[in-house]
Amino acid sequence: MRSNCRTAKIIAVCLLLGAFPILSFAQEAKATRIATPLSFRGDFSAAGLVVPSENDLDGRPLLAAAGLSLGLGAELRAGQWIPIRSQLSYYSTGRSAVDESLFLYRAFLGWRWALETGYGFKIGKLELDLLGGGAISASEYAGTALVSAYYSLVAEPRLLIPVPLNKMPGFAITASLPFEYMWRGSTRSFATGLSAGVSIPLGKGAAQ
């Protein structure tokens, strides 16, 4: 019951994150009635993560682990709105801290595919994107041939810092705080941390 309440809260937060940009876009579109230019951006990022896990069903405690991920993303932009963003990541989470009874959560690593939507807010020359969505991951427990798959909810505030480069207009550095909530059987894992990367426009006339 406790686990379901927590899950419901997480879903509510992610819906809020996802609903806000949609409402903002609708308001802006209604106000301006200007044709929204479409563009594409690609990005590469690396993140350092802290990943606490808990298993209420089996009476296991909350124990944290360290992790990292490398991601490759692509997104469609319609003005300030990001209707869809896809990211493929490779991640590795180490074994957790050890509790008093010498129990711990195993290290796991694998691939994750996320689909998100979001909205960008201009802050001077910078842009703050609010992204949210879902992901599916395939993982193995480190040192074994045991394979698992699980789904998760993801959210991410991301800062785009434009860097003027003559040969690559529209180039930007990204800094973000990724959040992920994972359903791994009866174990729940939550990942957060710091991510940094680069973002470039894709295709003609996409610099923005």
Added chain:
Amino acid sequence: MNKLTNIITLLIATVIALVLSACSNITASDAASNRYAIVIGVGVSTAGNCAFADKDAYKMAALLTTKGWKLNATGYQQLISSTSSEMQTVNEPTKTNIQLAISGFNSVSSDATVLVFYSGHGYSGNGYLVPSDASTLSDCISPAMLTQWMGALPCKNKILILDSCYSGAFIDTGSSIDASPQNSNTLSGTSESGVFTTAIENLSSLISKSISEYGDPDVLTISACGSDEESYGSYDLEEGVFTYYLLQAASSGDSDGDGYVTTTEAYTYAKKRIKVKWNTSAFGEALLPHISGGTGDLVLYVNN
């Protein structure tokens, strides 16, 4: 801009605090004191003697004692049958005695750990454990039976180590799929199924297991071999092959150097050594250890 800077600084500080808290860990000296082991070696049985099972058990008992496991809490934790003049029979490992030994921990606390180690015969085809008084299949110990005995223990932490033929039959993979074959003779060279390929091929069933809140297996189990293959003893090593490398893992299996050798680390070490040292020259006697699924792990050896 100042407000934004302050917000970003606060968020970064929060993340750093989380990272630092994640780094907290108990020291080796804080290791749990309520860890109990039952060591079973069926070197002599009605069904036929098993070479090196007695030696496996004695060596494992000696090592576990040095690593903080208690083997004298009930006086009934070593059940070893032997014909060797150097090793005595201790508490005949009959089916009844094995059950009594396990049920002797029915009143331990919930944060205790109980480990059961077995070296001996596994019944052909189904992996049933063969006690010293077994002469028919009904005298043997099935996976369901052993799961029931260990499942009745009040402690959350349970480890089962099996060095016997077809012992992969005792492995519960939980919400995972084991990409290792149950008979290593089907392997091409020494490589197992591609993990990523296995995940993609079974994605829908793996996701549904994840959604259904599949709990971790009740007992963390490592087996010497798959459910369709035999385990072996070595006259060169003078021990069961799996047990030999599992014992070696105590000093060489700490892959992250944190002073703890977890059950998964010990399994990984033993499996790698078996693949490289034994299987490459086994001439039809290859074996591949297996481990149970689940997100949890337990420390097997504490190195102070």
